Amino acid sequence: xxxxxxxxxxxxxxxxxxxxxxxxxxxxxxxxxxxxxxxxxxxxxxxxxxxxxxxxxxxxxxxxxxxxxxxxxxxxxxxxxxxxxxxxxxxxxxxxxxxxxxxxxxxxxxxxxxxxxxxxxxxxxxxxxxxxxxxxxxxxxxxxxxxxxxxxxxxxxxxxxxxxxxxxxxxxxxxxxxxxxxxxxxxxxxxxxxxxxxxxxxxxxxxxxxxxxxxxxxxxxxxxxxxxxxxxxxxxxxxxxxxxxxxxxxxxxxxxxxxx
Amino acid sequence: xxxxxxxxxxxxxxxxxxxxxxxxxxxxxxxxxxxxxxxxxxxxxxxxxxxxxxxxxxxxxxxxxxxxxxxxxxxxxxxxxxxxxxxxxxxxxxxxxxxxxxxxxxxxxxxxxxxxxxxxxxxxxxxxxxxxxxxxxxxxxxxxxxxxxxxxxxxxxxxxxxxxxxxxxxxxxxxxxxxxxxxxxxxxxxxxxxxxxxxxxxxxxxxxxxxxxxxxxxxxxxxxxxxxxxxxxxxxxxxxxxxxxxxxxxxxxxxxxxxxxxxxxxxx
Numbered sequence: 001x002x003x004x005x006x007x008x009x010x011x012x013x014x015x016x017x018x019x020x021x022x023x024x025x026x027x028x029x030x031x032x033x034x035x036x037x038x039x040x041x042x043x044x045x046x047x048x049x050x051x052x053x054x055x056x057x058x059x060x061x062x063x064x065x066x067x068x069x070x071x072x073x074x075x076x077x078x079x080x081x082x083x084x085x086x087x088x089x090x091x092x093x094x095x096x097x098x099x100x101x102x103x104x105x106x107x108x109x110x111x112x113x114x115x116x117x118x119x120x121x122x123x124x125x126x127x128x129x130x131x132x133x134x135x136x137x138x139x140x141x142x143x144x145x146x147x148x149x150x151x152x153x154x155x156x157x158x159x160x161x162x163x164x165x166x167x168x169x170x171x172x173x174x175x176x177x178x179x180x181x182x183x184x185x186x187x188x189x190x191x192x193x194x195x196x197x198x199x200x201x202x203x204x205x206x207x208x209x210x211x212x213x214x215x216x217x218x219x220x221x222x223x224x225x226x227x228x229x230x231x232x233x234x235x236x237x238x239x240x241x242x243x244x245x246x247x248x249x250x251x252x253x254x255x256x257x258x259x260x
Numbered sequence: 261x262x263x264x265x266x267x268x269x270x271x272x273x274x275x276x277x278x279x280x281x282x283x284x285x286x287x288x289x290x291x292x293x294x295x296x297x298x299x300x301x302x303x304x305x306x307x308x309x310x311x312x313x314x315x316x317x318x319x320x321x322x323x324x325x326x327x328x329x330x331x332x333x334x335x336x337x338x339x340x341x342x343x344x345x346x347x348x349x350x351x352x353x354x355x356x357x358x359x360x361x362x363x364x365x366x367x368x369x370x371x372x373x374x375x376x377x378x379x380x381x382x383x384x385x386x387x388x389x390x391x392x393x394x395x396x397x398x399x400x401x402x403x404x405x406x407x408x409x410x411x412x413x414x415x416x417x418x419x420x421x422x423x424x425x426x427x428x429x430x431x432x433x434x435x436x437x438x439x440x441x442x443x444x445x446x447x448x449x450x451x452x453x454x455x456x457x458x459x460x461x462x463x464x465x466x467x468x469x470x471x472x473x474x475x476x477x478x479x480x481x482x483x484x485x486x487x488x489x490x491x492x493x494x495x496x497x498x499x500x501x502x503x504x505x506x507x508x509x510x511x512x513x514x515x516x517x518x519x520x521x522x523x524x525x526x527x528x
Contacts, residue, residue: 144359151326152377152425153348162373166364 031213040217048202049221056198057225059115060180060187063122068179070123071130072172076160078131079138092131100125100186104193114197118190125186126179133178137171138164170241177233184226199225277303278337279461280325280350280429285334286486287320293486294320298334300480300489302429307455307462309472310480311519313526317487318465322431325463326352338429348378351422355434357414361406367393367417368402374424392420395454412443416450423454430455430462437467445503448475452501469519473512474501479519483526491522 013033019025020032031039043049078085100121107124111117141164149163165172191200199222206214281301287294295317302308310318323329324336327346336343338350346352354360361370371389380388393399396416398409406414415435422430436444452475455462466472472479476495483490493515497506506512 142359144354144356145362147328147352148354148360149377150328151346151350151352152374152421153346154373154377158377162376163362166362169364 027212028210029212031216035213036216036220039211039213040220043214043217043221052197052199052202052218053221053225055115056184056187056191056200059118059190059198060122060183062115062119063187064126064176064180064183066119067123067126068130068176068183071127071179072134072175074127075131075134075138076164078135080156080160080164096128101189101193104190108194113195118187118195118198121190122183122186125182129182130175130179133175134168134172137168137175140171141167170237173233173237173241177230177237180229180233181226184229188222279304279306279339280463281335281337282324283335283337285324285331285336287317287324287329288332295324295331296486296488298487298489300492302461302463304428304461305459307452307464307475307477308480309476309478310463310465310482311467311469311472311523312482312487312490313484313523314467316482316484318467318482319433320487321482322352322433322463322465325429325431326350328352348425349427350429350431351425351427353415353418353422353430353432353435355437357411357418357435357438358406360418361414361421363406366403366405367398367409367420370406370417371421371424374421378425388424392424395423396420396450412439412447415439415447419451419454427460430460432462432464434466435464436471444471449501449503451475452499456500469523470507470516473497473515473519474503474506479515481519481522481526490526493519 017033020030020034025032078088103124104117104121107117107120111120145163145167146159149159154162187198188200188203191198192204193200195201199218203215203218203222206212206218278301282298285298286296298321300308310321312318320329324331325338325343327336327343327350330336330344338347362373365373368389371392372385375385375388390399390402393402396419398413398416398420401409401413406417409417419435436447439447448471451462462475464472464475473493473495479493479495480489481491481493482488495515497509497511
């Protein structure tokens, strides 16, 4: 069945290749599929791909771990302490609507160019989905289990580590997966906008040096990267949580893109 | 032998031997009176059943005893201390066993949770877990997850977890209500066998009147809106009890009639 999904993309690529050859396109903004594949092979062979991929992934995952982790911890704190939850409601509602791109100038001033700028921006962006879904995960815990922990006499630490976290884990992983998609988007965006490293920056320099085949090749690699990260996390989710985690895949999968 | 009225049966003084006692306990939740002026007591090794039409506060009564809810007025005392929070040797068995078990832990792991909570030494846990699983007939299923067990087995597992607390008081909230009739009878007898050998007082909430008479030393009947103790039936049936002999005894049938009549009156 899987080959059917390839019919349209391969057909379109062949059509584009055919047109490019038939009409002999010479363009600063378009390239034929064969030129793009050639450029992609070039990037792979001379190692340029791995350099930029490494930079982008390092920033994306660094930010994902910091921001996503902080979001989950914050969700736990808010879920367990009504007092802190009340105190932080206003600050959270005020900060959350700020687009992560709008905070770039501030981070640039604080961190300068480089990994710290990019990781801080990705962290900021990943914090929110992780916090919101984390809160939903914690409020979705079976109340009976919390009563069981009280009747058994588990202390607060035991309650968090033995009941709350394991019970919320499948949904927390969904939060992590969605935040991972956000992380990649924001990392590339920051590179395109101002940070001189990674795939986003190489994409922009290919564009400004009028090399559309390299630009499209990098775009292709960005797509493959996003797809692979999501597919790997989906696989991990199914392995770790089986059907319990899989229930949420259908609900949110569209956001990050499903593998075929 | 004769049913005693609530006023006579509830001397609100703290009898020396009472494990758990209620004195004029009332509970109001969000403006609604749930329970009113409840006085009762549970003595060591006593098996008391609570019956009443639905909505008469049976479950709330158990939650008060477990320390999950605190009374609006009156006193709940355990070993003469006022109950302010759950105590580790009062165990509570929920009706919805599938929600009360940790689905990510095996049968052994679920029993271990109670041992971890009371801080029993790690070295002794394995032996204690297999002893408890043996006791409820789940020795072969130690490595199975709750989802791999039948309803009856899941409820046995919850009982094993509560026994791990080494409880002095066992509170049971319609524990067999969701099970089929055959499984229910088997578990009734197992519960009687387990509690006969120990020192545990049991408070057992049920909507099944015959079950209450079959298991209990006393049956407490509640009247609804708001929940009050209406009557206490003393069950003088010999132990060990037997599903056929006990249920055919004249005394059983007489009490059954009295209890049914009573519920008929208060149910409307």
